[in-house]
């Protein structure tokens with residue numbers, strides 16, 4: 394058996410055990426999320442091994458399922474949360490709040506109340522702030538505990554167009570205000586770290602820009618004197634290959650570039666990957682219910698929709714697809730869409746797929762991150778079941794919702 398950190402850097406859809414997937418679809422119905430929890434552990438261990446003396450926290454919002462959180466905790470991982478629900482679910486999964494970080498972005502009152510209450514019992518909890526209003530609101534709650542300052546690294550990096558937009562000003566303290574805010578935090582709270590989370594889905598080409606943002610955090614650590622800081626946290630954003638010919642991130646090179654970018658700091662390096670840990674551990678199985686030969690394309694209707702996974706509709710994301718039932722059939726261009734009445738409800742346009750027939754099972758790959766978390770009941774669809782694979786066993790980790798689950802909260 395290979396140890397977790399020697400696992401392959403990439404897992405393509407074709408690497409899955411296809412006959413087993415078909416059995417799972419038969420047994421548990423479709424659409425079905427499948428999460429390989431062993432792969433979650435492998436991804437976490439491999440990422441951590443590339444950063445030997447850094448602390449790697451899993452950014453829970455990529456997939457906050459209990460089984461996923463438990464898998465991360467199982468291999469010694471820590472959890473970063475961005476909302477009260479994520480804190481609650483992490484605690485329920487067995488995470489030690491003293492080792493958790495809560496990143497507050499325009500936090501609603503109940504989020505702050507929850508975090509402050511949790512910190513009262515667990516003084517190791519760190520709250521990351523991105524606005525001085527959050528400090529005021531924490532002080533109003535008599536909080537004087539651990540604070541990390543989220544830095545907006547955008548200011549001054551002129552060629553880094555996206556970081557300079559108003560939308561990104563939403564995140565973090567404007568760079569030049571950080572020393573002043575750090576002074577206040579040192580006086581009124583316990584300043585433990587600096588933080589920045591620059592972007593998402595960074596692969597080889599995006600790495601240099603990513604590191605420019607990271608370098609600004611290291612620079613700021615030196616500027617405000619990091620001798621009393623515990624950590625410099627450079628966030629997540631590490632990408633996975635969605636397209637069949639995308640290369641996986643070279644972790645060793647990435648780790649070296651990140652270290653070089655942060656530069657000489659006394660504080661411990663922290664990272665918060667989300668997508669990287671869970672993306673290729675998950676897929677969706679969906680059954681073909683309609684084949685329609687239209688003049689320009691073959692339309693393949695499936696039972697998954699943008700309510701099951703919204704990434705293609707929301708971000709135009711590419712997800713690999715495979716005919717699990719008949720992978721060896723001649724590839725045929727297929728436009729694969731679900732039952733929702735909008736043209737955005739399409740997973741692939743004219744994609745060559747082993748010619749699907751009604752009743753076939755298709756797999757949609759790399760669905761483990763921002764997949765189930767963004768699933769909705771749109772079209773009054775109950776959300777799908779999720780099956781976890783671990784140590785050779787399959788088990789339902791989230792049951793399929795029923796129509797009653799859809800109507801139960803209405804008065």
Ligand SMILES: *Cc1c(COP(=O)(O)O)cnc(C)c1O
Nearest residue numbers: 452590593629630665666667668
């Ligand atoms: C979303 C998020 C992450 C994880 O981002 P990925 O792109 O999934 O790695 C890390 N840190 C913070 C603060 C986030 O909001």
